[in-house]
Amino acid sequence: MVVRISESTVRRLSHYYRVLEELDAEGGKVVSSRRLAEREGVTPAQVRKDLSCFGSFGRRGLGYSVAHLRSEIRTILGLDRRWRVAVAGAGHIGSALLAYRGFAEQGFEVVAVFDRDPERIGQRIGTLIVHDIATMPEWSMREGIEIGVIATPAAAAQEVADLMVRSGLRGILNFAPRNLVAPPSVTVRNVDMTLEFESLSFALAAGDGRPVAAGSGRRHRRR
Amino acid sequence: MVVRISESTVRRLSHYYRVLEELDAEGGKVVSSRRLAEREGVTPAQVRKDLSCFGSFGRRGLGYSVAHLRSEIRTILGLDRRWRVAVAGAGHIGSALLAYRGFAEQGFEVVAVFDRDPERIGQRIGTLIVHDIATMPEWSMREGIEIGVIATPAAAAQEVADLMVRSGLRGILNFAPRNLVAPPSVTVRNVDMTLEFESLSFALAAGDGRPVAAGSGRRHRRR
Numbered sequence: 001m002v003v004r005i006s007e008s009t010v011r012r013l014s015h016y017y018r019v020l021e022e023l024d025a026e027g028g029k030v031v032s033s034r035r036l037a038e039r040e041g042v043t044p045a046q047v048r049k050d051l052s053c054f055g056s057f058g059r060r061g062l063g064y065s066v067a068h069l070r071s072e073i074r075t076i077l078g079l080d081r082r083w084r085v086a087v088a089g090a091g092h093i094g095s096a097l098l099a100y101r102g103f104a105e106q107g108f109e110v111v112a113v114f115d116r117d118p119e120r121i122g123q124r125i126g127t128l129i130v131h132d133i134a135t136m137p138e139w140s141m142r143e144g145i146e147i148g149v150i151a152t153p154a155a156a157a158q159e160v161a162d163l164m165v166r167s168g169l170r171g172i173l174n175f176a177p178r179n180l181v182a183p184p185s186v187t188v189r190n191v192d193m194t195l196e197f198e199s200l201s202f203a204l205a206a207g208d209g210r211p212v213a214a215g216s217g218r219r220h221r222r223r
Numbered sequence: 224m225v226v227r228i229s230e231s232t233v234r235r236l237s238h239y240y241r242v243l244e245e246l247d248a249e250g251g252k253v254v255s256s257r258r259l260a261e262r263e264g265v266t267p268a269q270v271r272k273d274l275s276c277f278g279s280f281g282r283r284g285l286g287y288s289v290a291h292l293r294s295e296i297r298t299i300l301g302l303d304r305r306w307r308v309a310v311a312g313a314g315h316i317g318s319a320l321l322a323y324r325g326f327a328e329q330g331f332e333v334v335a336v337f338d339r340d341p342e343r344i345g346q347r348i349g350t351l352i353v354h355d356i357a358t359m360p361e362w363s364m365r366e367g368i369e370i371g372v373i374a375t376p377a378a379a380a381q382e383v384a385d386l387m388v389r390s391g392l393r394g395i396l397n398f399a400p401r402n403l404v405a406p407p408s409v410t411v412r413n414v415d416m417t418l419e420f421e422s423l424s425f426a427l428a429a430g431d432g433r434p435v436a437a438g439s440g441r442r443h444r445r446r
């Protein structure tokens with residue numbers, strides 16, 4: 001059987017995982033598709049469909065085991081292991097990423113940071129020293145780095161992506177606002193923070209009389 | 224008719240909008256649901272369903288008019304107007320947001336930046352001066368600010384959100400890693416950058432033999 005798993009589905013799995021983490025912390029044992037649906041503003045049927053893509057986790061009328069489903073989604077999302085991450089670009093975005101502890105908690109460990117600016121090279125950010133980006137290939141091989149984060153200006157992003165490919169990285173998370181070219185063996189994800197603004201403006205414009213996002217669980221009448 | 228529009232749908236609309244912008248720039252006149260589906264890795268049926276939520280834009284067998292659909296989605300997403308934005312927190316994330324020109328292009332104009340650190344107040348970031356966060360209410364009223372961005376440490380986020388509510392803001396974009404309490408009249412969106420890492424680790428883990436995200440348009444066999 002051939003299935004296509006959309007980015008939207010993966011994103012919803014991440015959200016279900018957040019809910020399951022909370023429930024687990026509160027000592028919850030069982031969860032319904034309705035409860036999982038609430039936070040993301042989708043239907044319970046959508047939750048069941050999403051989870052059925054990966055095998056059957058629940059029992060009709062009984063709901064899902066919190067611990068089991070959490071563990072399964074953790075594996076599906078690749079969070080059951082550590083990922084070694086390098087950040088290219090020690091500017092504002094790179095520094096913000098390095099300062100954020102949530103990544104390490106989910107298994108994403110930033111082990112190196114690179115820049116090409118001689119004034120930044122050698123400086124300390126948190127526990128890391130900024131290295132010359134030209135040394136990325138040798139660093140990556142030695143440190144077993146698999147994921148690269150591009151936090152450079154847009155003009156430098158493709159060159160850095162090429163260097164990451166040559167460094168043997170398997171995945172690139174791109175914060176620079178431009179599309180990158182990479183071979184099919186390297187997975188690229190673009191972070192577009194404008195999307196979050198658009199989700200907000202959608203809801204605010206909707207408050208002016210247009211349909212409203214269901215993220216809050218409210219229902220709205222269509223004009 | 225009562226419809227629920229999920230965050231996932233709004234996110235897909237944003238992606239369709241990006242494709243339509245590109246096509247429009249290239250002089251494209253007509254687009255199929257298949258073409259719109261490719262980039263987000265969903266099915267053409269999903270595209271037709273998403274767009275049907277907001278009225279009928281296409282004609283069977285003929286596809287959608289690029290200019291018309293672009294204009295409609297622009298209105299639906301609330302991008303057919305300017306939004307005046309204030310940023311709270313002049314640290315790394317706040318500075319990164321202020322430096323990013325893409326927001327202004329989509330209609331999100333940062334008109335004020337605030338902090339509570341006396342060392343930051345009075346400093347210049349780009350074309351803006353950092354103001355004392357205590358002055359946010361008067362600034363917001365005078366400048367007609369509607370959206371607030373929280374780019375503070377997690378510990379300060381709720382206090383800043385309360386201040387934004389008192390300042391009459393209608394929407395909050397929260398970059399701090401904690402959930403906020405706000406009245407129903409204020410829309411809150413949380414930016415969770417871990418989600419993007421998880422989308423990447425999902426794809427990389429899938430490359431080790433599990434189902435793979437279809438963002439690249441590839442098909443994969445399920446085990």
